[in-house]
Every structure is written in C-alpha cells, then in structure tokens.
Amino acid sequence: MTDPAAFRRQFPVLERCAYLNAGTEGPVPGAAADTVHLRLDRDTAYGRVGPTYFEEVKQLAADVRAGYAALLGAEPEQVALTGSTSDGCNTVISGLPFSRGDEILTSDQEHPGLLAPLRLARVRRGVSIKVVPFAELAGEVGPNTRLVACSHVSWVSGAVADVAALRASGVPFLLDGAQGLGVIPVDVRALGADFYAASGQKWLCGPEGSGCLYVRPDRLDELEPPWPGYATLSDHDRILESGLAEGVPRLDLGFPSALRSAWCLASLEVFTAAGWDWVHERAATLAARLADRLAERGLTISPRGRSTLVSWAVDDPAGDVERLAAAGFVVRSIPTGSLVRASVGAWTSEEEIEALVVAARP
DSSP: OOOHHHHHTTOGGGGTSEEOOTTTSOOOOHHHHHHHHHHHHHHHHHOSOHHHHHHHHHHHHHHHHHHHHHHHTSOGGGEEEESSHHHHHHHHHHHSOOOTTOEEEEETTOOHHHHHHHHHHHHHHOOEEEEEOGGGTGGGOOTTEEEEEEESBOTTTOOBOOHHHHHHHTSOEEEEOTTTBTTBOOOHHHHTOSEEEEESSSTTOOOTTOEEEEEOGGGGGGOOOSSOOGGGBSOSSSGGGOOBOSSGGGGOOSSOOHHHHHHHHHHHHHHHHHOHHHHHHHHHHHHHHHHHHHHHTTOOBOOOOSSSEEEEEOSOHHHHHHHHHHTTEEOEEETTTTEEEEEOOTTOOHHHHHHHHHHHOO
C-alpha cells in the first residue's frame, strides 16, 4: 500500500503551501525537475544533432505515447501527441468534414479551450453550435447533430458527464478530458469515445505544452490533419504526392521535444509507482470529504460527481482566492457562478482538508 506521506514528499511545493490547483497546473515532482536538468545538461554538452540524438528523441516520444495510451486504455498507434487539450479539440473540430447547417452540441459548463474551436467552426464553416445544460446533453441530440463536444469532467463543478447516455444517442462524441485524465479512471474503449483530448500539465504534472488525443480507429480517416507537418505524411521523398502516415500519430503537433518527453515520463512514473488505482481513490475520497465538510459549514457546493474538483459559491471569488492564498492555500476562482474551486490531489493531506474547511468561511 502506498504511503501518503512518502508520496506527498515527492512534490517540493507542498513544503510551503497547500497546493489545490492541479486543475490549472499540477505540482512539479522533484524527480521530473531532476530529469529535465539532466536532459538539458546532456543537450548542452553534446548538442542536438546527429543520428543518436534524433533516435533518442523518437524513442522518448514513443515512450510518452505508450504511457498516455496505457492511461487511456488505448493502443499507442491510437494516440497523438499534442500541446494541450485545446490542441486535441481543435484537431477534431477542424479536421472533421462539417457542412453548413450541421449542428455541434455542447454544454453550458465548457472551457474556452473547447468553446474557441467551436466558435471557429461556426464562423468559418457555418456550423450551428447548440449550448444546453451539462446534465441534459444526451437528451438534446437532434436530427442535425453531427457531434457532441463536452467535458468528461466539468472544470466548473467537478460533475461527470453521463457518457453512457451519450454513447446510447448514437452520435459521435468528443470528450474534453482536461479534468478527466489523471482525475478518474479512463478507458476510452469502455466509454465508447470517438475522440478524447487531454492535458499533460494538469493532473499528470507534466510540462506546459504537453497533451494527447485519442482517436477511435474507425474515425481516423474522417479527419484531415488541420496542422500538417513532416510526421503527417508517409512519403518524404514525394511530399506533394504523398498519402498520410499510418495511425493517429499522423496528427502529432510539431517535432517532439526531448525535454518535454523526459519530463512527461518522469512525472508519469511517479504516479505509476504509487499505483493509479490508489491515486484515483485517495484523491476522490479526499475531495468528497472536503465537499461534505464545506456543506456542513453552510457553504453552497456546486453539484459534482466522484471527481477531484470541489467548487463553492462566494460573493467575491477573486477576493476569497487572494485571502486563502495569504493563508497558504492555492485555489482558483471560476467566473461562471461566482465560484471558488479546489483541486484535490492524492498528494493532499487530511490536515490540509480540515484547515481549508475552517479557512474557507472566516
């Protein structure tokens, strides 16, 4: 069984504050920082050239792809390496062959990282964007709905989408997994997801500019890569005549960074060593305790699922975030609904939960 105190010691920032904002940026494991320093020292001393270097870069990227795939319940060839959840959402929404009058269904709790690609589809391609309550998505599917695009776990409240109902609707769906991957167990095949986009810098504690996109194999050929590059094509001697490369890696964004890959792998190893079942269960249990204790104190908790996010209503979200920061708690405000949100991780201690309960309502 994993020792919570030993796991917690792997995140140096916890020595100075109660870090409850992994929903924005995860805490950096000390092992990841050490790995990045070693990689940078190596590249500085030996340069970033030559067959050996490029083989190392390719292998690091392959290992990250495999790591993401294992966490998603997918195969490596079904996963693209991106720079963010938004990259994955853009790839799907820009790459699918929508026509004027087609409808994309989304919810009233979506992040700008999904809403911005939806706006572009409306402006550039005449797609109708229908916004409905998060809990009512599946029931709002209509005859012109070509895609449902929504969060797996709401960034606003921590509510979990009714994926079974989405699957039963028969309409393809894209899940924004920014608050899903690393938060709750994910098995894209069991979910029946057509597309699943996720971040690396949040709950996986990787670097900014990291993420992944799962594409169900039978949907891949519907996507025209919207940001093509060297890895997109199969024939590098006849670029203009080339077909597309095999598998979802044709959707990779940019040349893989050795520093990024090394950091991603080191962070993933921290969680793998602890055991993802333990990580998920501990974080969700602590978050539920926080929600219950805050409600007992008279605060209004946003309806949530079994996730790691807890949001409560306040009169002055920005002011409360500043006040809590001064008391040693790193949380964030959510403009929608005048909320303060805490992101509870497996690294969080029981003592921090109880102290936040007291501090949240002075």
